[in-house]
Amino acid sequence: MIEARSIIKRYAGTEKPAVDHLDLDVRDGEFLSIVGRSGSGKSTLLHILSSLIKADSGSIMFRGLDIRAASESRRNSLRGNDFAVVFQQHHLLPHLSALENVLLPFCNRLSPVNARQISAARNMLKRVGLEHKEDSRPGRLSGGEQQRVAIARALARGANVLFADEPTGSLDFATGTSIIDFLHELNKDGLTVVMVTHNDEFAQRSERVVRMADGMIVS
Ligand SMILES: Nc1ncnc2c1ncn2[C@@H]1O[C@H](COP(=O)(O)OP(=O)(O)OP(=O)(O)O)[C@@H](O)[C@H]1O
Ligand SMILES: [Mg+2]
Numbered sequence: 001m002i003e004a005r006s007i008i009k010r011y012a013g014t015e016k017p018a019v020d021h022l023d024l025d026v027r028d029g030e031f032l033s034i035v036g037r038s039g040s041g042k043s044t045l046l047h048i049l050s051s052l053i054k055a056d057s058g059s060i061m062f063r064g065l066d067i068r069a070a071s072e073s074r075r076n077s078l079r080g081n082d083f084a085v086v087f088q089q090h091h092l093l094p095h096l097s098a099l100e101n102v103l104l105p106f107c108n109r110l111s112p113v114n115a116r117q118i119s120a121a122r123n124m125l126k127r128v129g130l131e132h133k134e135d136s137r138p139g140r141l142s143g144g145e146q147q148r149v150a151i152a153r154a155l156a157r158g159a160n161v162l163f164a165d166e167p168t169g170s171l172d173f174a175t176g177t178s179i180i181d182f183l184h185e186l187n188k189d190g191l192t193v194v195m196v197t198h199n200d201e202f203a204q205r206s207e208r209v210v211r212m213a214d215g216m217i218v219s
Contacts, residue, residue: 001161001192002026002049007058009044009215018044019055020215026161026194031187033203034196036212042196043165045212049194050083050163051075080105084154084162088169090146092138092153099125099134102153124152128182144175148182155191162186164195168202180205 004024010017018041026032026049034042047053049060051067060067062082067075079085092101102124106117125131128148130141138146147167154162164183168176180202187193195206203209211219 001028001062003059003061004049005059005061007045007048007055007060009041009048009053009055017056017215019048022058022216024049024210024217026192029187029190029192030208031184031193031206032195033206033209034194034212035198035200035203035209036218040212041215042212044215046085046163046165046194046196050085050161051078052085081157082160084151084159086147086150086154086162086164086167088166090138090150092146092149094138097135097137098130098141098149098152101138101149102156104153105156120158121152121156124156125149128152142175143171144178147171147175147179151179151182151186155186159191161192161194164193166196166198168197168199176202 002025004022007019007022008017009019022045034045036042048055055068058068062078065074067078093104099121102121103113103117106113106121122131122134125134128151130145130148130152133141133145138149141149167183168179171179176199183193183195184205197203210217
């Protein structure tokens with residue numbers, strides 16, 4: 001599904017590349033975990049694959065399109081429609097309800113959200129098991145519930161690939177386990193998942209684990 005070849009990314013003012021001549025394939029429907037020590041380049045790689053930042057060189061093919069060479073509007077559309085990203089922090093807006101947060105990806109300045117979008121958002125909340133909490137603001141939800149709303153929001157527009165950067169990083173083990181269980185359920189339903197984690201136990205549950213060191217894949 002994604003073929004990354006010879007990816008290099010060096011941040012301005014740093015000597016060593018954060019990602020260094022890296023090759024990686026992500027297969028359609030797989031659950032891939034990325035592990036490695038702090039600073040090994042995991043987040044940078046995830047951000048490059050999900051088109052949040054651009055590599056300095058190399059190519060990233062997604063269904064026949066070179067993402068790195070694509071126009072900014074094409075990259076925006078990929079981020080909005082094909083790729084979903086969740087982080088360690090949920091980044092929900094505190095003054096909006098759970099449902100309103102899930103509706104955010106549908107919002108634009110030109111038109112109000114429509115009934116079909118509200119129903120899609122409700123379906124996503126149901127899928128994450130939170131249909132009964134649609135009116136709750138994030139502050140009234142548990143950490144695991146907040147992360148599930150963030151996942152619902154990321155997937156609201158029907159993404160094919162979910163990129164998750166330490167999605168359990170700020171949760172206790174039991175809550176983290178429930179989020180990983182949930183990601184596996186989504187994966188069984190066909191979602192491709194690429195997850196960065198520091199937790200070996202969580203990583204071992206995935207089909208494939210790649211380990212990074214110094215910006216490269218070492219195993
Ligand atoms: N915005 C930035 N500007 C400069 N250097 C950066 C920036 N972001 C990351 N780096 C550097 O790039 C390297 C890789 O960082 P990255 O965040 O990808 O690592 P990571 O594997 O995700 O680490 P962690 O497990 O701590 O999240 C590190 O040396 C880091 O200091
Ligand atoms: Mg990181």
